[in-house]
Amino acid sequence: MPPLPRPAPPITAATLHRGLADARFELAAIGYFDPQWSLLALRHVAGHADGVHLPIRRIARDALLFGAAAVMLAHNHPDGDPRPSMADLRYTRRLATGLDTLGIRLAEHWIVTPTSVTSFRDEGLL
Template sequence: MRFQRAEPLKLEGFAAARAFFASCFGESDPACEVLWVAHLDRAANCLHLASKVGDECASSLPVRTIIADALRRGSSGLLLAHNHPSGDPRPSLSDCLATRHLACAAQAIDCRLIDHLVFGGGECTSFRSLGLL
């Protein structure tokens, strides 16, 4: 499912990103993992928002699709968020590997992976604040 907002939404900083993505997860089934991707311009305005629903165990990180969307929209930055139905907000090893892979692909097209947030059990962790980006 893809969404497009009519008015600009500024997603600058961890607090703004956390609040925005928390509202996105409020509308989804907490028993399924969902990945949200926000494409941003240089001023941190959201150009495009997309989601991918997985199952209770995982949601894949579709690197090719994300990079193709970034190229098509002229994205300068990407913000990712996904939930862990288990309630554990810590990134898994597969989360870390896939995020690193996406960060390298984004860098190759002059786009920055700004952060990847993981929500679980009412908590949220940031790859950037954990030093993983």
């Protein structure tokens, strides 16, 4: 897989985080990017109080349709706990593996709360 330029511009994080921190239910944002970090598409998926369903197949399909080189994911934890759950960790690994087989990088996964943001990449989880 060809390397993407580093780092992604700060606007990327701001764009994905917008509206997540204060939501009272789980909400996810998926950003699809070209190799120069131009945003190709942004999708939001609403969940419920303690979860959001993000089909890996749909994310992969969208990435292919948009011609994305990278995907970034952000979701909130309405309870304010910024730590990834075991389900978050398992899902992120499965998504990264699935996208990698298609030549697409899962560049980041953030957990957003009203007071903090946890980066899977910074924590060594991605």
